[in-house]
Amino acid sequence: MPMQTVKMVITGPFSAGKTEFIRSISEIDVVSTDETISSDSAEYGTKAQTTVAMDFGRITVDDDLVLYLFGTPGQRRFDFMWEILAEGMLGFVVMVDSAKPETFREAKSILETFRAYAPTPYVVAANKQDNPEAWTPEDLRIALRIEESVKLLPCVATEKESVKNVLLELLYSILEEMET
Amino acid sequence: MAFKGILADFSATQILNLINLAHKTGTLRVYNPVVTDEYITDGAGNKRKKVVPGEERVSIAFRDGKLILATMGAQDGHLANVLHKAGKLNAEQARVIRERGAKYSDKALALMLINANYVTKADVVRSIQRHTLDIVYDLMTWTQEPFVFEENVLPSTDRITVPIDLKNVIIEGTRRARKVKPLEEELPNLDMALKFPEAPGEKFRGIHLGVDEWHVVAFINPKNSMRQIAKACNMTDTEIRQVVYGLLQAGLVELVKPPGMKMPQPVAAGRRSPAHPSQTIKPSVVERLINKIKDM
Numbered sequence: 378m379p380m381q382t383v384k385m386v387i388t389g390p391f392s393a394g395k396t397e398f399i400r401s402i403s404e405i406d407v408v409s410t411d412e413t414i415s416s417d418s419a420e421y422g423t424k425a426q427t428t429v430a431m432d433f434g435r436i437t438v439d440d441d442l443v444l445y446l447f448g449t450p451g452q453r454r455f456d457f458m459w460e461i462l463a464e465g466m467l468g469f470v471v472m473v474d475s476a477k478p479e480t481f482r483e484a485k486s487i488l489e490t491f492r493a494y495a496p497t498p499y500v501v502a503a504n505k506q507d508n509p510e511a512w513t514p515e516d517l518r519i520a521l522r523i524e525e526s527v528k529l530l531p532c533v534a535t536e537k538e539s540v541k542n543v544l545l546e547l548l549y550s551i552l553e554e555m556e557t
Numbered sequence: 558m559a560f561k562g563i564l565a566d567f568s569a570t571q572i573l574n575l576i577n578l579a580h581k582t583g584t585l586r587v588y589n590p591v592v593t594d595e596y597i598t599d600g601a602g603n604k605r606k607k608v609v610p611g612e613e614r615v616s617i618a619f620r621d622g623k624l625i626l627a628t629m630g631a632q633d634g635h636l637a638n639v640l641h642k643a644g645k646l647n648a649e650q651a652r653v654i655r656e657r658g659a660k661y662s663d664k665a666l667a668l669m670l671i672n673a674n675y676v677t678k679a680d681v682v683r684s685i686q687r688h689t690l691d692i693v694y695d696l697m698t699w700t701q702e703p704f705v706f707e708e709n710v711l712p713s714t715d716r717i718t719v720p721i722d723l724k725n726v727i728i729e730g731t732r733r734a735r736k737v738k739p740l741e742e743e744l745p746n747l748d749m750a751l752k753f754p755e756a757p758g759e760k761f762r763g764i765h766l767g768v769d770e771w772h773v774v775a776f777i778n779p780k781n782s783m784r785q786i787a788k789a790c791n792m793t794d795t796e797i798r799q800v801v802y803g804l805l806q807a808g809l810v811e812l813v814k815p816p817g818m819k820m821p822q823p824v825a826a827g828r829r830s831p832a833h834p835s836q837t838i839k840p841s842v843v844e845r846l847i848n849k850i851k852d853m
Binding site for chain 1: 558559560561562563565566567571574575578579597598599600601602603742838840842843844845846847849850851853
């Protein structure tokens with residue numbers, strides 16, 4: 378029986394925690410195409426590395442089923458990769474750094490862009506909820522104008538249980554859509 | 558919980574909308590912006606100088622999603638000054654009351670002035686309401702200031718507070734701020750339609766709409782795009798955006814995709830869109846994924 382692969386995309390603004398999210402759940406070391414940020418770069422001082430093409434994680438279910446997680450590059454100058462990564466995705470997660478309102482507008486824009494790529498189910502992960510300056514998921518829903526029907530989940534991408542919860546909720550939404 | 562940011566990222570209108578919809582109680586403090594040499598990166602990876610709070614500029618209190626009091630840092634919010642500004646006391650009266658009434662709270666002072674027939678209760682309420690609204694409308698034109706909303710922090714009980722519904726404030730403030738905020742980012746697609754939220758009668762109760770707003774409201778229907786409404790109302794793209802933005806922020810309408818509208822297709826020309834995976838993947842596969850992740 379041929380191996381079946383399922384693909385999910387983890388997207389969101391720059392520094393939203395996409396790489397951490399995949400790293401927390403992937404059974405392999407994340408194949409990351411991060412590059413070191415140079416001192417004359419815009420991101421210098423905010424994080425040591427940034428994803429330029431994609432992150433890649435894997436969860437093997439059994440001999441004939443594998444889930445691949447693809448993390449998109451957060452910076453707009455690499456957005457040509459988004460469409461390629463979105464092809465054939467079963468669903469997607471939009472990560473938002475809950476403590477950085479300067480990224481909310483971009484998060485909303487990325488969400489709309491991915492919605493336009495494919496009518497797949499998605500969830501929004503309100504990441505960095507362990508940061509004391511994080512906006513609550515309820516406030517984020519209003520701030521980002523996320524419809525009530527869309528799941529907006531609290532998340533700490535460095536914690537495996539939190540990441541599992543986000544992926545499970547996305548899978549429940551996918552299953553629900555299949556059954557309707 | 559508190560939330561904070563700067564108005565460049567989250568506008569005063571958006572803050573008021575959040576407070577209104579979430580029925581929040583607390584105090585919004587807005588500060589003079591101080592630009593530092595430190596850099597931060599926005600969500601698209603663009604670099605900009607970090608802005609930190611300077612001196613407090615305004616403090617605005619809310620109870621259960623209603624505006625109740627505003628004070629301007631540099632302004633003396635003494636009741637005598639508020640009544641003088643509203644034309645209820647002359648300059649000399651205000652000066653004398655300020656000097657002699659320094660030890661009294663606003664409530665105690667108001668009672669004395671009412672009992673002495675200087676002003677009526679309605680004068681006091683209207684003057685404080687006017688003073689509060691002037692500050693908030695001013696705030697709604699600011700674009701760079703840092704802010705913090707502190708939940709459950711309220712003015713002392715000796716202050717006079719007047720509850721004001723935020724929906725009207727948002728609409729009026731948006732009218733006044735029209736020339737300040739570019740709305741293309743907020744409403745990029747005029748092919749989207751509008752619909753009323755649940756229980757529209759309740760939401761519109763007590764709302765004071767202008768002629769332009771009523772014209773637009775009359776055409777609201779999930780089948781009518783904003784572009785069509787603009788045409789029917791003889792409005793420019795900017796004008797329809799201004800009206801709709803105010804209605805949206807006040808929670809009076811919602812954006813909806815009209816029937817038959819095609820979402821922008823970013824797939825490059827010539828590339829075939831493959832069958833959607835949910836059409837080719839069976840529910841049993843998803844169930845296996847769920848079980849696997851549960852067991853991890």
